[in-house]
Every structure is written in structure tokens, then in C-alpha cells.
Amino acid sequence: MPEVAIQTRDLTKKFGDFTAVNQISFDVRRGEIFGFLGANGAGKTTAIKMLTGLLSPTSGEGSVAGHDIHSESEAIKKKIGYMSQRFSLYDDLTVKENIRFYGGVYGLSRHILRSKYDEILEKVDLKDEIDSRVGSLPLGWKQKLAFSIALLHEPKIVFLDEPTGGVDPITRRQFWEMIYKASEDGVTVFVTTHYMDEAEYCDRVSIMVDGKIEALDSPVELKRSFSAKSIEEVFIELARGAENSDG
Amino acid sequence: MNNVVEISEVSKSYEDVKALKEISFEVEKGELFGLIGPDGAGKTTLFRILTTLLVPDSGEAKVLGMDVVENYREIRPILGYMPGRFSLYQDLSVEENIRFFASVFGTTLEENYDLVKPIYQQLEPFKNRLAGALSGGMKQKLALSCALIHKPELLILDEPTTGVDAVSRKEFWEMLHLLKHQGITILASTPYMDEADQCDRVALMQNGKILKISTPDEVAQSFSSTLYGIRSKHRFQLIQVLREYQYVKSVQPFGESVHYADHRNDPDTDDILRYLSTHGVEDAEIKKIDSNIEDTFMELMQQEESHA
């Protein structure tokens, strides 16, 4: 595993003549919690889809866990975990069935799955709900379960696209503790959020505007260089200038 | 008659879950009323009853004096409802969606353009794009425009800004204030506590019950202990160490700082700092702070959980 977990150079995605992601270049270090911020429509989800091998770039380069995003997307998919925006597992399956299903997808042995299974229920505090349909669980629990399942095959990098959107204040904080835990275990966390207090919990933060990365630094440095009291102020200053995005 | 919404002792169960347990409250004309509570608290069920989509098991709910069960036909045209899950036609364009909703209610985009302009304007550059190809937050804005286009008297918004970015959230709430000044009554749920702060009154809901109804200021001030903000470069460690402190009552991260409350009446802050530094957190700074609505909400939620 190289020191750089994710790298992009001039990564670009066009839909027709609209440029959703416009020549972005950045490195994410191994083990880092990297906050990927931006206004609605700035291009975050599109960029994540390119990095996770779901969408092919129009131009530019990128590598994830040492694999090229153009030619090695299958290898990348095996090494990463991914929670998509509004991803919510299979609502019709129970908690147990969801874990089994993803265990199968990731090709885990029965033995490993067994121990992972207990670990997850412990971690997410879902012991009493193993036979509940996931659709009937509160959103915050679903998101914590989805995160645990994204970590099932012990990926080195996880992509979390707005994992806490709509989640209540207590569960949102529990979710961030799970992120910290994963990061302590050496997992690189690439996360988007519209909660500006959560941006403060990241090691470094990038802010995208109209498909471009306009700022990238630690929260402390960002605040210093924009003479701002909070990341929210930095964000508002940058995003107000947006043209392409609807913000 | 000053109450636009009157709910008295409304209960609703699904199979074995009691979603609402004898809920009662009123919303006045022109009021901006917030409902906050975790997912599963019963907010959406309540909204579905008010929008006449669901019949309560017992109790009574009225909109502008009309019963939601008996007078649903009269109620529907005066309501604007934005459900939490998208209500848009993914295979229609942005403009086709809003024109469709306008025509359903016998109006046109032009007639009420001014009302939706602050939000809809932001989508106009993309008006020919299919709704399915919009980003998450753009879809929310279109859904709101569609709920507003027939100039309803009561606007019911189920987490309208979830997924909406910080700049647009500000603009969105500025728009709600404008609508309020035009006499539109608004009932909105939100997971963002800074938004709850902007309501005239808020109700905190959990497990199908209302824990508290009050002005945001009163809610914020009703936190039960003295609150401290503690800062350190080693935030995660600070949280872990504080949780082990013998007098700890609550520890919650709040962006840059950590909010801490203690079991003692008048804790000695030097003592806290000494404890922290002997446990490896040497750079901590502590100061007394005012509690905010999020502090109280979390406290009430935890009390309710431990009773439940």
C-alpha cells in the first residue's frame, strides 16, 4: 500500500457539453480523514463515481490504492468500501440477510463472515434487530450498518457520500466516532458532508466549486488563510461565487 | 379563527409500532413551526395525517378548522406538501416537473413565478435537464418549488434541506421567512439545529411523543447544567479522556470544541484542566458557554431513551 491512497491529475467528467468535474488534482494520504466539500451540483458525487470505478472519466488521470482508475477498476472495487449518497442497503432484507448478502458479494469465507457478523452487531448495537427488515430501521441505524458493511472486507479506503445527511445529532456523532475508529485502524476515509461542524473533524478538507477544487488544506489552515472563524464561513465565501452549481 | 393546524390526542399505530401516542398541539396562522426529532420519532406519520394521506386511529386533526378525515377534498388544494422522499418525475425535465405541478392545481408557472423565484431561479440554467440527472440538493430545490407553485395556505415540509448545501440552506430559510410574511403558515421538520433556531416555536419529538414545545431560546436555555466549551488540538483524545472523568455528565463534540457538563454544581475548572493534563491532554482551554438548542435536544433525547 503506497503512502498516497488516492491521487488525481486533471481528472475531468463532461456530460455532453456540460463539465461536471473540471480538471481536479489532489492527493489523499494513507490513513487520512479527507473531507470532500462543495455546493450542490459542484461535482462531488461525480468525482467519487470516477474514483470508485462506476463512471469513466472524460480525461485526466487517477489512481486509488495504487491502481489506475482507467484500466484497473475491478481491482479498485475489491480494495475499497463505498457508501453511495442515499444508499440504504436492501430495505426488504433483514439485517442478517444484508450482512450475508454483502459477505457473499465480497467473497468472505463462512468462518470470517461469522466473526464479522458478531462484530458488526456489537459495534452498531443491533443485536435485537437481526431479523428486522432494514427498511423498518431508523435512518441513523441504517447508515451505521451500511458503514459497517462497507468495511466488511477490510478495505484500505472507504468512500462515504453524505453518510450523515438527515441523521439526528446524537447518531451523527456516533457515526463520526466510527469514522475515527476506522481511521485509527489505518483506513483512509474520503467523506462528503453538508454539515460544516463535521468538516472540522477532518484532517484535511477540499472545497469544490463548479467542478473545480478551490481550496484544500487542514481546517485550521483554511480558517487562517481566509481569516474566518469557522469552515462554514470559508465555505460560504467560496460557494457564493459559484456560477455553474445551482448555489 | 387563528389556528391553522389543530391536533388533539392523535394516535396512530402500524402493526406493532405505536408511531404517534396522543399527540396534541396547535400552529397559528403565519407561524413558522419546527418539528425536530430523530428518524422514527413520528414526524412523517404526523405530516401524512395532516396532508390527508393517512387516517389517525384516534384523536382529531384539523386544518383551517376542517377535519382531515371528513374534509380531505377541501383541504388538499390549500396545502403544499414536500415529502421527505423525492416526489419528482425523474423522467421529466426540471421545467416540465414544475409546469406539471402547476397545472394539477389549476395555475401556471408564470402566475406564481415570484413566489418560487428565489429558489427556482437557481435551477433555470438547467431547466431542460431531466430531474433524474440533478444532484441531490438540486432535486430538493425543485421539489420545494413544486410544492409552492400553487401558493398554498399551509406549507408542510418534511426535512426540506437534507442534502442541501450550507449556502442554499441559508437562502432557503430566508425564503421561508418571506413566505411567512406573506401569511403562509409553515410546518417543517429538520435535522439541522441551526434551522430549528429560526422557527417561532419548535416541538421536540421522540418515540411518538412530544417531549417539549417552546420557543427556540427557551429550549436552548433549558439545558440542565452549567456547560463548558473545551478546546484542544487532540480532540479525539480529549473526548475519550473526558468520558472517563469521575464527575462527567455529558461530552459532545461540536465542531472545533467539545461541550462538557459535569455532575457538580459549581465545578472547579482548574481541576478539570489538571485532570486532562495528567491524562495526556496538556493544551486544553476551557470556558463557560451558553447552551444551544442542540445541547438541550441531545439531553432530552438521552433522558427519554433511558426511560424508554
Ligand SMILES: Nc1ncnc2c1ncn2[C@@H]1O[C@H](COP(=O)(O)OP(=O)(O)OP(=O)(O)O)[C@@H](O)[C@H]1O
Ligand atoms: N448523468 C448525468 N447527466 C447530466 N448531468 C449530470 C449527470 N450526472 C450528474 N450531472 C450533473 O453534474 C453536476 C454535478 O453533479 P453531482 O451529483 O456530482 O454534484 P454533487 O456535488 O454531488 O452535489 P450534491 O451536494 O447536491 O450531492 C450537476 O449539475 C448534475 O446535474
Ligand SMILES: [Mg+2]
Ligand atoms: Mg452528491
